[in-house]
Each structure stands twice: as C-alpha cells, then as structure tokens.
Amino acid sequence: MRVEERKLPIQQFQAMAAKRGDRIYWRQPKNRVYHETSWQDAWQKTLRLAAGFRSLGLNPGDRVAIYSENCAEWFLTDFALTAAGLVSVPIYFTAGEKTISYVLEHSGAKALVVGKLANYKHLDQAVPNHITSISMPYDTWPCEHQINDLIEASEPLQEIVEPTLDDTFSIAYTSGSTGHPKGVVLTFRNVVYGATAMFSLHPPGEDEKVISYLPLAHITERALIEYSSLYAGSTVTFVESLETFAEDLRNADVTSFLSVPRLWMKFQSGVLANIPQKKLDRLLKIPFVSSMVKKKIRAQLGLARAQILGSGSAPIAPSVLEWYQKLGMGISEGWGMTEVTGVATTHYPFRADKIGTIGKAVDGLEVKISEEDEILVRGDGVFKEYYRNEEVTKETFTEDGWMRTGDRASLDEEGFLRITGRVKELFKSGKGKYVAPVPIESMMGENQLIEQICVMGSGLPAPKAVVVVSKETSVGMSQEQISESLGATMLSVNKQLEKHECLGGVCVVKDEWTVDNGLLTPTLKIKRDRLEDRYQALISESEKAGVIWE
Numbered sequence: 284m285r286v287e288e289r290k291l292p293i294q295q296f297q298a299m300a301a302k303r304g305d306r307i308y309w310r311q312p313k314n315r316v317y318h319e320t321s322w323q324d325a326w327q328k329t330l331r332l333a334a335g336f337r338s339l340g341l342n343p344g345d346r347v348a349i350y351s352e353n354c355a356e357w358f359l360t361d362f363a364l365t366a367a368g369l370v371s372v373p374i375y376f377t378a379g380e381k382t383i384s385y386v387l388e389h390s391g392a393k394a395l396v397v398g399k400l401a402n403y404k405h406l407d408q409a410v411p412n413h414i415t416s417i418s419m420p421y422d423t424w425p426c427e428h429q430i431n432d433l434i435e436a437s438e439p440l441q442e443i444v445e446p447t448l449d450d451t452f453s454i455a456y457t458s459g460s461t462g463h464p465k466g467v468v469l470t471f472r473n474v475v476y477g478a479t480a481m482f483s484l485h486p487p488g489e490d491e492k493v494i495s496y497l498p499l500a501h502i503t504e505r506a507l508i509e510y511s512s513l514y515a516g517s518t519v520t521f522v523e524s525l526e527t528f529a530e531d532l533r534n535a536d537v538t539s540f541l542s543v544p545r546l547w548m549k550f551q552s553g554v555l556a557n558i559p560q561k562k563l564d565r566l567l568k569i570p571f572v573s574s575m576v577k578k579k580i581r582a583q584l585g586l587a588r589a590q591i592l593g594s595g596s597a598p599i600a601p602s603v604l605e606w607y608q609k610l611g612m613g614i615s616e617g618w619g620m621t622e623v624t625g626v627a628t629t630h631y632p633f634r635a636d637k638i639g640t641i642g643k644a645v646d647g648l649e650v651k652i653s654e655e656d657e658i659l660v661r662g663d664g665v666f667k668e669y670y671r672n673e674e675v676t677k678e679t680f681t682e683d684g685w686m687r688t689g690d691r692a693s694l695d696e697e698g699f700l701r702i703t704g705r706v707k708e709l710f711k712s713g714k715g716k717y718v719a720p721v722p723i724e725s726m727m728g729e730n731q732l733i734e735q736i737c738v739m740g741s742g743l744p745a746p747k748a749v750v751v752v753s754k755e756t757s758v759g760m761s762q763e764q765i766s767e768s769l770g771a772t773m774l775s776v777n778k779q780l781e782k783h784e785c786l787g788g789v790c791v792v793k794d795e796w797t798v799d800n801g802l803l804t805p806t807l808k809i810k811r812d813r814l815e816d817r818y819q820a821l822i823s824e825s826e827k828a829g830v831i832w833e
Contacts, residue, residue, distance in 0.1 A: 284482070286448065286475045286647060286663045293366050293443055295513045300326035303516055311355040312523040312531060320355060325362075327439060332363035334440040335433025339394065339415055343368030343444050346390045346454065350374045350383065350406075351398025353495045354521050356419040356430060358509055360396050361499075368444030371453045372466075373500035375805040376400060377798045383409035385463055386456050389671065397424045448472040454670050455502050457621050466670030467621045469502065476663035477506025477624035479514050480645040484631055485539075485591055487515035492588075494535040496522040497543070498805050503595065503625035507541060532585035539591035543807050544599035547614065548734060550584055551606060552755030555731070567609060577611045586612070591631065593617050596806045598702060598721055600728030601639040608635055616641050618702065622679075622686065623648065624664040628700055639725075640699040641692075650700065651685070657706055658692050659685035691719070708811065710741040716783040718746050720811075723776065723784065730772040731756045732765060735796050737814045738786070739822060745787025747822040748773070749814065751795055765791070766830040773830075790821050792833045 290298060303322035311318045320328075341347065347369050351357050364371045372390045374383055387395065387410065395410060397403065398419035406424045410416065416426035417433070446452075452471045456464040493512065497504040512519050520535035522528050532540075555563070558576075567573045581587045594604075595617040607614050613633030618641035619626040628650065630642030644650040648662035665686050668676045679687055689707060692700045704719035711717055720738035727736055727748055734753035740746035750769070757765055769789045777785040796802035802813050821833055 284479070286472055286479075289475050289479060289514070291446065291448075291471055292474065292478070292510055292513055293362065294445075296326060296329065296362060297443075299513055299516055307518050308512075309355040309358065310518065310520040310535070312521065312527065315523070315527070317520075317534070318355075325359065328359055328434055329362045329366055330439035330443075331434045331437045332359060332430060333366035333443070334437035335430075336363060336367045336369060336394075337440065338433070338437060339417075339428065341367065341369055341394055341415075344370065344451075345394075346370045346372050346392045347394045347396065348372040348374055348387055348390065348392040349396045349398070349500075350376065350378070350400070351396070351419060351423075351499075352376045352400060353497075353499050353504075354399045354419065354421075355519075356398055356421075357499050358495075358519070360398075360419070360430065361505075361509065365452070366440055366443050368446070370451055373453070373455060373505070375498055375500040377498075377805050380405040380409040382464065384411075386466075387411065387414060389463075390454055390456075390466060396430070397426055399423065446471050448475070449667075451667070453502075455500070455505075455621050465672060465675065467502075468667040468670050469624060470667050472663055473624040473666060474506055474510055476647045477502065477626060478510035480626050480647060480664065481507070481511075481591075481629070481631070482514070483646045484629070487517070488538070489516075490538070491515045491517040492520070492536050492538050493517050494520045494522065494532055494537050494540070496528065496531075497541070501625075501806050502621050503541075503619060503806075506625040529585070533583075535585065536587075537585065537589050539593075540586055540589045541591075541593040541595065541617075543596040544594055544603070545597075545735070545807050547594055547599060547603060547607070548753070549755075551603060551731070552734075552753050554580055554583075556755045556758065560731075580610055581612065591615070592633075593629070593631070595619065595626075597808050598725050598728075600725050602729035602731075604638045605635075608638070618642075618690070618700070620688065622666045622688075623660055624666070627660055627664065630699070637699050640695070640701045642700065643698045652692060652694050653687075655706070656691045656693065656703065658688045658690045658700065660688060661685050710739070710746075712740055712746060712783060713742050713744045714783050718784050720746070723748070723780065723786065726776045726779065727772060727786075727789075730768060732760075732768055733772075735809070737809050737811060739811070739815050739818070740787070741815070743787065743823065745785060747788045747790055748786050749790045749792055749818050749822065752791055762832065766832075769830050788822075789830045790818065790833065791830065792818065792821070 300322045305321045307319045308322045308325045309320040394415040396417045399421045403424040417428045418426035448471050452474050453469050454466045495508050522531045566576045592614045615631035615633045617629040628642045648664050651659050691703045704721040709717045723738045724736045733750050735751040737749050773786050
C-alpha cells in the first residue's frame, strides 16, 4: 500500500483506539510493577494533553523538545504534540549540557518536556529561562508544569490538526560523531513510510508485541516501534532500567525484536558463559537435544515467539549471524539512517546465503550505487532538508534528486547490498594508499573474544586494530592465551587483504567504549575521531606486528 493510501498517524491512532478499545497498548514498569494503559485510555490522554499544551500558549508549528529515557509518557507526549500541530524535537537522554543548549537554541524550541532520567543536574545550565518546562510523572528536573496536571485540567482537544504528508513532523538531531548535530527535518510522508515500510514483507498479525528500549530520540526506534505500533496495533512494553532489561524482555513476550550488534554479541557471550562453545556444538549435533537447547536459549533471551529478528545501526560480524543461525535464529541485518527515516534496506526474509549483506531496498525507496560506489537513495523515506542549513542540504542531494548517504557498498546480481565502508572513513596509510576500515573490522569480529573494534592508522606504515576484549568470553583465559587467539585471527585476516590493507598489529585497550565516556554515539556507533585521538600514541609506539596491551 502506498503512503498516500494510509491514514496519517493521529488519524490512525483514533481508528486503532476505536478498534482495540480496552486492549492493552502500553506496559510501563515502575518499581517492578507493570502499569498498563488501554488503547482508549491512551487516546483520551493524548487528546487532553494536546489541549493542555495549547493552553500554555503553544501554537501549531512551534517546536517542543523532549528529553527523557524511553517510557510510556514519551509516546504520550509525542502523540499529543502531533495532535496539537506542534513539531517535536527529541534530544538523546545521554546528551550533555552543550548539546542540549545547542539543540534548544538552534531549533528555536519554545518548550521542553523533561521525563525519566538518571541524571538531570546539567539542565540547570542548559535550559534558558524563557523556555516553558513541563515534566513527566517521574523524579526528574523541577519544571513549571506537569503532564498529569495538564491532562486533569483539560478537556479533550476538539480540533485535531490535520497536516499534509509534506508538512514537518519532527526535527531529529543526528547524534553526530563530530561537530554540532544536524537537524534533520522529517515530514509526515517520511514517518508514515518508516512506520509501515516492513508491512509488505511481514504484514502485522492480531497480537503483535514489541519492546521499546533503544533511544526514542533516534528515528529508527520512533518509526519502527512507536509509530509502527499505531498501524500494527502492537502492545508495547517499556524497560525500567538497564539492570532489569533481561527480565523486561522476557516479560514482553515480543513477536519481533530489533537490536544493535553490541547487544547481540552480549547475548552470545552470556550464552557461552553458561554453555562453552565446544559443549554447545556437541549438544547441537544430537537431534532431540538440539531442539530442546535451541528452545531453552530462545526462551532465556525472551525471544521464544519472535518472528522477526533484526540488527542495525552498525556492521555485525558474519560469524555472529552464523552462530545465531545454528541456533535456529535468523537475524536479518538492515541499514538506514536518520535522513531516510530509519530503515532503507533489509535482509528479511532471512537467507543464510546472504549473510553479510544489508539486503534490498524496502517499499517506497529506490537505491542505486554511484560511480564512486556510494549508496544513493530517493523516495518516501528521504528527509526534506537540514534545518537552517541550506548549504549542507544542497551538498547532500544530486542534481537529479538522489540523496548521497556517505556509505559505500557493492551490489550483487540479485540486488543485495554489501556495505564496504563510509566515504569519509577511508584513511591513507604511510604507504600512500587508502584503507577502508569497516570490512577489516567485520573480518576481525569473527573472533568471539573481540567485543569492540576500531581499525585506524592514518599515516602509519600499516593499519592497527584497537580492540576491547569481552569479559564474558575471556573468562579463565590468560593474557598470553588471548594474545595468541587475537594474533592468529589477525594473520588469517591479513591473508584475505591487499598488501597495503594488512594489519600491522592488534592493540588491546583497558576501558570499554561507552556513550558516557564519549567514545560511542547514543546509537552505539563508534566515534572514530575520538578513538583515534585517544589511542594515537598507543598505535604509534610499536612497529612490531603482533598483539600489544595498553
């Protein structure tokens, strides 16, 4: 079904609320008690909050920022803003003072909704006095107004704003690995595309269940989980905290589960910590036992009923996908970005012979490869412009309307894409030849000891792989044994590379790379420039090809 033939989000919400009525829509755990909200109650609260926002003097077209971890009130706020004709400006809950200040100023936000947060003290300096502040019902930053009070004091909004497909839906600021984040202007056409893009491949059933835990400030979670739930009629369970994630996932009983490579690798490490690989291999060779082991692992992960398993945001090692396939879990890799409303291609339905690819373009989007091997896209998912940045907007599009993605890829005879790196991630070694780090990282990632990796080496005689070793899979191993394993993997990988690409060593570092220490973006992509600055001395200190430890 074409985007033009679908209802706009708020119209769809109204229709789904009438259809689903008292069936549960949101499940929000608080202090380990699940608070459930029906479709009809969620709809009525949305209309009341929309009227509450308007009572504060906010008018259609005004920008309102949302700063919170994932929760039911995030959905409620977002839907109410849309109903009132306001433009949402999500801010990552991991953002610091400078980023928050910049986004509020650059977007011209008139109000800020503050929600569930582990840390909010920096808001004292980040939020200007002229911005209206509204809080969700959590122990959070003190605000002038509270959502629950606005709902209680307001009658349901009678005149819901009815936008066109090409009106602005939201301004999503990219997490950005360098410089200021860019404000990606997304339209209602974009979000309807993102919310329904997978339906031609997997039409929703009557009992869809999903979990919301990846940052809602990122359009992938917002389109494929939040807004897709309006069209699929999904029950959405939220995660209370990082500590309760595993329990909340099992409780959610999901029918589909989208994640990032790092979490899939964490799951794998957890399984192997309980069942060593050699023992697992033996059990999987025994027919009856094999089936029981597979079911038990899926149940323990909370994925017993999941029909769609996906991975995105960053490349995942083919060996990890092959490992899961042996357990009967076909993880379909996908690719997208904020500028294409989250999803552009997917390797779904899963095919073992296409592991390592990111699949084909989804409905509503065209993809082609330029002469420079860059992925170009156009269609319903492509954003309108960068907010207040005409120059970069112009640079991003070709003269005939294709968007330059910055990702390099190859295309096989069946139309499946394989990412080969970023256009700007190429670096020149001391030998004067360019090296693409992503394929090398993917090959090295086949070693289960490697949890995080970044290949770097601009100006060096040979590139180096900087790695963080998994604590789970390295339990009981000595430093010498780990070095031997990493060294063997490096030699194996080097045999598959051009001479100028061959790794000149592996550097094992002490600290894990996290969002908090500034080495990962909020969507868990590595920040190459930060990593290069941090480890430049380490990778330059040894000319010996081998494994060195920080």
